[in-house]
Amino acid sequence: MLQVSRKFEYGLHAVTYLATKGLGRVVTVKEMADEIGFSQEFLSKAMQSLKRAGIAASVQGVKGGYRLGKAIEEVTVADIALAIEGKPHLVRCGVKADRCEIFSSCHHRGYINTLQHKIQALLTATTIHSLLKEIEG
Amino acid sequence: MLQVSRKFEYGLHAVTYLATKGLGRVVTVKEMADEIGFSQEFLSKAMQSLKRAGIAASVQGVKGGYRLGKAIEEVTVADIALAIEGKPHLVRCGVKADRCEIFSSCHHRGYINTLQHKIQALLTATTIHSLLKEIEG
DNA sequence: CTTAATAGGGTTAAAATAGTCCTATTTAAC
DNA sequence: GTTAAATAGGACTATTTTAACCCTATTAAG
Numbered sequence A, B: 001m002l003q004v005s006r007k008f009e010y011g012l013h014a015v016t017y018l019a020t021k022g023l024g025r026v027v028t029v030k031e032m033a034d035e036i037g038f039s040q041e042f043l044s045k046a047m048q049s050l051k052r053a054g055i056a057a058s059v060q061g062v063k064g065g066y067r068l069g070k071a072i073e074e075v076t077v078a079d080i081a082l083a084i085e086g087k088p089h090l091v092r093c094g095v096k097a098d099r100c101e102i103f104s105s106c107h108h109r110g111y112i113n114t115l116q117h118k119i120q121a122l123l124t125a126t127t128i129h130s131l132l133k134e135i136e137g
Numbered sequence C: 001c002t003t004a005a006t007a008g009g010g011t012t013a014a015a016a017t018a019g020t021c022c023t024a025t026t027t028a029a030c
Numbered sequence D: 001g002t003t004a005a006a007t008a009g010g011a012c013t014a015t016t017t018t019a020a021c022c023c024t025a026t027t028a029a030g
Helices: A006-020 A029-036 A040-052 A077-085 A105-125 A128-136 B006-020 B029-036 B040-052 B077-085 B105-125 B128-136
Strands: A056-059 A065-068 B056-059 B065-068
Touching: A006 A029, A006 A040, A006 A056, A006 A065, A006 A077, A006 A128, A029 A040, A029 A065, A040 A056, A040 A065, A040 A077, A077 A105, A077 A128, A105 B105, A105 B128, A128 B105, B006 B029, B006 B040, B006 B056, B006 B065, B006 B077, B006 B128, B029 B040, B029 B065, B040 B056, B040 B065, B040 B077, B077 B105, B077 B128
Parallel strands: none
Antiparallel strands: A056 A065, B056 B065
C-alpha cells in the first residue's frame, strides 16, 4: 500500500542528481547508474519516461546524455509519478455494477476519490526543490 | 504507484458498511460480501486484520459477526492501512551501501522519508467519518 | 450435538513489477 | 565515411506481490 515503485525511486533519484551534480552539462545514464548503484538498463527506461514528460531533456549521440528539462523548482513529485507510472488510478471499484443500487457504491467511489484527490494535491504541492531544501535547511 | 490494494479497499468498504448499515447489531462477513459483491473468504481476512487492530470487534459462534470496535470518528484511513497492510514502507533505498558516501544517498533517504511523513500525516488526519461527511454534505 | 459463525494456516493462481536482451538511431571524433 | 558512444524503444523473462481458494479448528446458540 502506498509504496513507491523502484522505477519511480530511480526517476526521483535521477532528477535530484541532475539538479545537484548535473548542472551545466549533460549526464549519461551510465554515470548515474554507476554513481548511484542502479541498473543502467532500467534507469534508462525511467529517463526515457522523464524525457517524454519534459522533466528531462536529452542529447543523443556520443557526448550525449540528459539534463533537466525544466527548472527544478517547477518539478513536483506528482509530475514524476505521472511521467513514470501513468495516471494514478487509486480507485478500483470492486463492487459489481448490478449491486450499485443496493449499497452506497457511489459513496464508496466518491470517498475513495476524495482520498485520491487529497493525496494528489499533496504530491502536486510538493516540489523536488522543496524536499531538497527541507533536508538541507 | 500509490494504488490501494484490494484488501485495503475491502476493509475500507466494510468499515463504512458497519458504520452505516451495521449500527446496533453484528454483521456477518457473508452479508457484507453478498451485499457489496466481494469475495467472502478474502473479506474475512481483511476483517480479521481490522479486528486485531481494534477497528472492528467480533462475536464468535452462531449469530456472530462484526461490529465497529471504536467510534467511526476515531477511525482514520491510516489506521485501516496500518491494520491491513502493515507499516507503510514507502522508502526502499536501492542505493548500494558502499556507495552511500559517493552520492547524497542520505539526502535521498531523507527526502523520500519527508514525502512519506507528509502522506502519512494526510492519512492520519483523514477519518472515515470525515470522508463520508464530505460526500453527503 | 448440530449448525453457523469467526480464526487462521497453507497452497495456488493471476497480475504487476523489475530486469534483461537485442536492435535501431543519432552524432562526435577520427 | 567509419567507428564508437550514447539515447530510443520493442520484446521477452524472471521475480515478487497480490488475490483468491481450500481446509481445519474453535466458538457459541439453539
